[in-house]
Amino acid sequence: MDVHPLKALLQLQLGSDSYAVLHLPYILSALTAQSLLPSEHSTKWTARVNSLLQSKSPDARWAGLCLAHKTSVLSKSTMIECAQSWIGVALPVLSVREFIAMSAPTSSFPTKKKEPLPIMSASVRLLRVIFSAATDVPEFQRQVSTPNVSKFTAALIPLAEKHADTELQTLVLSTLALIIPLYPTLHRSLHSALSALSLGFLNGNPFKPPNLLLTRTASRLYAVLHFTGGKVERVPQPPPATEEPLISIPLNVDRLRCSVLVLCDLLKTTTHRPVQVPLGPLTKFALVLLSCKSDQKVDRHIDPTVRAMETAVTPQIWKMACDLITCLATCVAHHLSSSLARIVTCIAFQLEQRLTSSERSSFLDTLHVILEKCHPLHSTVIVNRLARAIVPLISVVLAKEPDARESDGDEVFNISRDVVCPTVDEGNALLSAFAVVRLVLQNPNLSPAMQSILCRIVLSVQLVLPQMSSASLSADPKLHPLLLQQVQNLSVELGAGSTCGMSRSLGLIVGASLGDSDLHRDLEVLLHPRLPPLVRSMPYIESLSLFRAEESQEESEMRRSLGLVPSSTPDVMIPEPSASPTAPRITNATPPRTIQSPSVTPAAEMPAAVLPPPLPRSTPEISTRDDRNIETVAVPVAPLPTRTVNPTPTVEIDMPAFVEEEEKNEEMPAIDLGSDSDSDL
Template sequence: MDGHPLKSLLQLQLGSDSYAVTHLPHILNALTAESLLPSAHSSKWIARVNSLLHSKAPDAKWAGLCLAHRTSVLSKFTMIECAQSWLGIALPILSKNEAPPILSASVRLLRVIFSSATDVPEFQRQVATPNILKFTAALIPLAEKHADNDLKILILSTLAVVIPLYPTIHRTSHAALSTLCFSFLNGHPFKPPNIPLSAAASRLYRVLHFTGGKVGAANLWKKSVDDTLVFGWNAFLSIRPGYRIEGQVPQLPVSTEEPLISIPLNADRLRCSVLVLCDLLKATTHRPVEVPLGRLTKFAIALLSCTPDDKVDSHIDPGVRAMQTAVIPQLWKLACDLISCLTSCVGQHLSSSLSRIVTSIVFHLEQNLTGSQRLPFLNTLQVVLEKCHPLHATHIVNRLGRAIVPFLSIVLTKEPESRESEGDAPGRSKKSRKRAREFEGDEVFKIGREVVCPSAVDGEVLLSAFAVLRIVLRNPNLSSAMQSLSCRVVLSVLLALPQISPESLSPDLKLHPLLLERVQAVSVELGAGSTGNMGSSLGLVVGANLKDCHMHRDLEVLLHPRLPPLLRSMPAVEALSLFRSEESQEEVELRKTLGLGSAADGDVVMDELPPPPPAAAAETSKLPSQVLQEKPTIVTPSVTPAIAPPSQPLRPLIPEMVTVPDQPRIEAVAPTKPVAQPPVAVEMPVFVEEEEVNEEMPGIDLDSDSDSDS
């Protein structure tokens, strides 16, 4: 019995036109390239498809177009054999008032016919070349007049495919194609932007320069960039009349439209212009072209530098001013998209403008923005810092580090309110405040905790911030204080993450392993300053490199320790100040500025207090036992000794950062055997409450010892 797939399909699913429509999904899935190889059933299959194409029933004709398209995709030989007859059926359909499914099936079939046999010269000469202009001439009015957006997107995408294949043939159609693109890229004041449709139109406009041939394509591309820049400047100036604009801009006529229409219309036009510029930068040309880097950078920085405080004209309606302010975040995002695309295109050639770009981005990151507003800035920073030369300005690098570190500390557990703040509440007596201090630490038993990253955007901000910090730490111009503080924050996050459940971190459970992997990668890079340090953290290296693309590089450093040292000023692990007693004054001020650490734990803290009064200074002559009995609040002096006093255990700089509910406190371990040092006399101010001084200390009965033999 002959079990050929085409035979069963022809006998069962294609037995009638109604069966063909009903079982079309099964037929399309059952067809394979092997089943369409030349056989005794091939002619019967072609005849059945042709009968469906000539059917007067719309549903049967649609089924025939779909089967012809699938056959053309799977069998190039069958397509070449039947292309002439199928063109005669599908091409006239585009000029008729047919249903959108039939039109879409016809466009797909014709696109395969014109694009899949470009390597067959005879087919191109006899079939493709005489009919391609007819196909384009039928698609342009269909895209302009038809109301179905999916059909328009299909037509624009099809034209973007066939025009580079037949560039010189479409030279006379360049003006009509440009007008078609502008009809979808001119903005709309009332409807929300149709992003897929405008993206398809932009991709079509990106390939129109091919119609100029190998010689004229470069000039057409440059003209397209210039025209799009003028269009973008015009839209930008129409959005922000009465505002200062960064850099010199062309003097363009002011729009006479109503602001309620002009602002949303030009905002959409500006979006389209940036989209087209990005696509033009990604386009290919037959010959090298000159990119107008200066004008593109000036335009991007003008968008990036917009703030609500740049207004110079105070005679604008408050409603219009509110609309202009509301569109500013959109301008920032467009600037970030353009800068990212421009950096990916020109690479290190943008290094001359890197300082201005990073300064503008850092200024915005220092403001109180939402997560969706911060994310484009962080993504753009990651691109420009990777593609361009390292920043050479020390103040910009340190400012960037200070702006990034607070985004990372949200992972760490926040310290509860200090007991002093609770005791000093108005209306409470001294006894009640003293009694409240006896229950210090009851916040550990609180079960509830807010989610660190409640939305997906917050998680992306956190991942992007770690990626940017990783690049910043490679910069040799980063100050030692900023470098040390950043490393300690990364270490705190590395210790805290395993104790945080994925549900507490984000509703998206995939964020926890991604974040842990990124933090481990940063930590491994920090510990790779020398082979000895890398060998000491072998467990971290192995754990972090299970999925990291830099695994081979790290293993090479471990296996071949005679490799040359890394060319960066990364301090050794033992040089990092992991304890508060080791902090420099610059680092203390930097930590306080960033809001990291707290003085509420009652241990060795770095808070500065005013000079003690003479009466309190006289108390410093008491014995250590008397000082301990009076329960003083210990404050680290301005000059920290080399070794802390034995009675005061060393604690990490940010212990409260690594505290989580229902988990023990993680602290850095101090050396068990410190090197002997001569005693250092340190004057410690003591503050004793009046009620505690008058209170009699209870006696100790030495005879009550349970281990006594008496």
């Protein structure tokens, strides 16, 4: 016969107060909603919890509060039944921090003592559950919640103001932010006190590092005060008492951070009536923060120390601007489209500068949100400038291949090899860059040349990643599969852009769908390419140049300006200009500096039967450097095909691509000029 869980706990772990404290972690983990269903042991359980709550020992009272909280979470019926008695124990702990002991005056115990911090925290958690878990029971609300909620809030306000423990303050502020929307009318008289409480934590502090969790909790509390019916507006703060830069600069930066937090929380909060959002001033404020530059020239004299401090806080201002713009794009969506061009221009300018990986990741994440939430950009200039700024970020994968002189597996023992993404921030920036590329390729205003460049780079990464070890990409083993899946999905999307491309990308689509949960979707698009209708223009297979000879002048110049120009090329067979055309000589001819970025079709448009072979180990590298201090990009290049019949220059393939079967060389038939039809006239 199985023993009831409550019976076993009551007999063993709860046999005494000391046992209850000692075995409390096990008891809390063993309790389940099934064990607290009504039974013959339920009454004994609640009686044991009440006895712990009335114990003279602080640790036993703490154990009783924890058990009451766990019981309230798992059993709503038990909580409703015992709520009145539990409130009578927990609420006085918060209302009167020093209480008279229940011992006799002649006892050795002191007549007054402070409640320990764990008991205060456990009391707040218990009352929080009691007042928020039974809002759907009108009778409980009328008899229990309504008379005690205002007392609970009035006790929490001084507790948060006077107590020095930040964890307790954070718990109190989060509890108030939860309770106020549930009982708005009961807090109408406390609106001024609650506003002063929240603003007290949002006023900045230049003397110690900000507690981000405490500040965010205070901001969420301030954002729900409008439920009480009072006006919620930011009270103008007085200027700092001193103009000392060591105090004023950290103080103003902290206040600015708090202001951005409050604005974001106010935009995210729910309202029961329409509210006008001052989108123009908010956008202007975000653009001012986003356009901040550390090397901005000023006419007046500036102390070098002050300038160094201002330069140090510039990345923090950029992060605040990104957070505000992300929140605006998420909350107002397409209403931000009127300011989208200015925002994207500022972000593109920042991406063109020398940034750290964390700064670049913030800009890219913001860019991804606004491009996804807002209408497409209508400016061709801005779209192409943004694409040019992202090309060096996604081509960095092609620059970090293992050394061609190493044999298989040697790169594992090469501790001096370069890693593409040494830090987590660089890995996140790379993932965000490819996410932005996907949205940029969907823009109809992207120029064909830039569209071709992006598609070919995506294909090159698609070909290089499976042959690259996870350790050579990043120290985080999760980055390689995530990036490979993202690039593969993007290649499939490019291949599904036209019927011609889909017919040639069957192998890639099926291969990508084997490990993807969207198999049915991809096969449906493959079987019914006209459903759903395409809402974007995608490049056809014929529009992508496979060889440098097929490039347009515009595309060649654009790639040269992006810094993807080969630093050296292999020797080329050039016929000697002599009377004997069959006597070629090998010269170290230097061809014109043309771009060497991925000059192939998207992987999604590749035939299944001619997938590219593994890259050869003797792969030359193409070293490119942008004029804007962009890192060197080494692009793997497939070996040059050779012809043995005619001494004509060989055709160079720019990136690893599938090699089509060469046609047989046939002599050109002689043209009989006498057979011209015009000769008979």
